[in-house]
Amino acid sequence: MKPERHLMTLDEFTFFQTKQFKNATGELSTLLRDIGLACKLINKQVNKAGLADILGAHGQVNVQGEEQMKLDVFANEVLISVLKNSADCAGVASEENDEIIAFDDEHSKQSKYVVMFDPLDGSSNIDVNASIGTIFCIYKRVSELGQTCNLNDFLQKGKNIMASGYVIYGSSTMMVYATRLGVNGFTLEQSIGEFCLSHKDMKCPDDGKIYSINQGNTCKLSEPLQNYLHYCMADDKETQRPYSHRYIGSMVADLHRTLIKGGIFMYPEDCKNSNGKLRLLYECNPMSHIIEMAGGKGTTGRENILDIQPSELHQRVPIYIGSKNMVEKAVSMIY
Ligand code: P6P
Numbered sequence: 270m271k272p273e274r275h276l277m278t279l280d281e282f283t284f285f286q287t288k289q290f291k292n293a294t295g296e297l298s299t300l301l302r303d304i305g306l307a308c309k310l311i312n313k314q315v316n317k318a319g320l321a322d323i324l325g326a327h328g329q330v331n332v333q334g335e336e337q338m339k340l341d342v343f344a345n346e347v348l349i350s351v352l353k354n355s356a357d358c359a360g361v362a363s364e365e366n367d368e369i370i371a372f373d374d375e376h377s378k379q380s381k382y383v384v385m386f387d388p389l390d391g392s393s394n395i396d397v398n399a400s401i402g403t404i405f406c407i408y409k410r411v412s413e414l415g416q417t418c419n420l421n422d423f424l425q426k427g428k429n430i431m432a433s434g435y436v437i438y439g440s441s442t443m444m445v446y447a448t449r450l451g452v453n454g455f456t457l458e459q460s461i462g463e464f465c466l467s468h469k470d471m472k473c474p475d476d477g478k479i480y481s482i483n484q485g486n487t488c489k490l491s492e493p494l495q496n497y498l499h500y501c502m503a504d505d506k507e508t509q510r511p512y513s514h515r516y517i518g519s520m521v522a523d524l525h526r527t528l529i530k531g532g533i534f535m536y537p538e539d540c541k542n543s544n545g546k547l548r549l550l551y552e553c554n555p556m557s558h559i560i561e562m563a564g565g566k567g568t569t570g571r572e573n574i575l576d577i578q579p580s581e582l583h584q585r586v587p588i589y590i591g592s593k594n595m596v597e598k599a600v601s602m603i604y
Pocket residue numbers: 390391392393483518519520521546
């Protein structure tokens with residue numbers, strides 16, 4: 270009988286969730302615990318970034334051509350190291366690395382899962398103290414056990430995700446993760462160093478009053494998209510418009526607000542970027558999986574994000590994501 274208590278840690282919660290699957294082996298729970306450990310280590314550095322000399326560009330340029338902040342590098346190295354030593358990860362793919370990293374030790378070759386992540390999304394916000402986050406997703410590998418994993422293990426559709434999640438380093442540090450059993454949020458209790466269940470069975474409201482887009486790009490947007498933005502700003506009490514505009518410029522923070530309060534987040538294509546900016550495999554897929562498991566919707570405007578067959582590791586896609594009714598209304602007006 271599950272003990273009823275006020276405080277349930279991430280490990281306890283995933284343990285009890287595992288018991289709901291009769292042939293589960295607990296490997297996914299172990300992976301989530303390991304990712305939680307890595308993010309606690311990242312959290313420690315993020316919290317003291319203002320004090321320690323780890324602000325400012327690392328001087329390197331990552332595969333995206335973006336200058337790497339030192340915290341980016343640290344977060345990436347921590348996640349790779351923890352997952353390489355995990356009992357259940359065959360390899361990883363990261364926003365910060367050109368290619369996949371296949372772990373070639375015997376234990377990793379026998380592991381069933383691979384992990385993709387953006388180690389520190391929104392890192393340009395570090396030195397202005399805005400919320401940033403780690404985004405991850407876990408897939409069952411398709412390559413043969415006993416071999417090193419390969420690119421095909423990572424180029425899977427988002428609907429194959431076994432678990433997805435993010436950690437937001439904000440006013441409090443929270444992990445939100447989704448499996449087909451639903452979406453749950455855990456707040457880091459710093460005094461005991463544990464992620465504790467704080468937001469059970471999270472649901473994305475079907476409607477909302479917030480639209481989130483970088484309006485600085487408006488002149489580059491298609492006419493239908495500009496018309497939709499005017500719709501958001503038009504006065505209509507019946508449909509609770511004008512909506513409020515909120516844009517933090519950190520996908521994890523903008524989508525955490527969208528998950529809790531409802532709304533729509535958009536990073537569409539424009540006249541200069543036909544696929545928008547955000548990455549399919551380790552940004553749009555995991556966030557769409559979370560939002561859809563919570564009852565919302567994630568689409569490129571032409572197809573569901575989770576149905577896309579990836580063709581390369583760092584491909585970009587346009588994204589409209591959030592409250593189901595708002596996303597459907599936007600897509601009907603724009604496409
Ligand atoms: P822009 C952060 O760099 C990021 O990858 C996402 O977290 C965020 O949603 C987006 O880019 C912000 O991009 O062009 O508005 O600065």
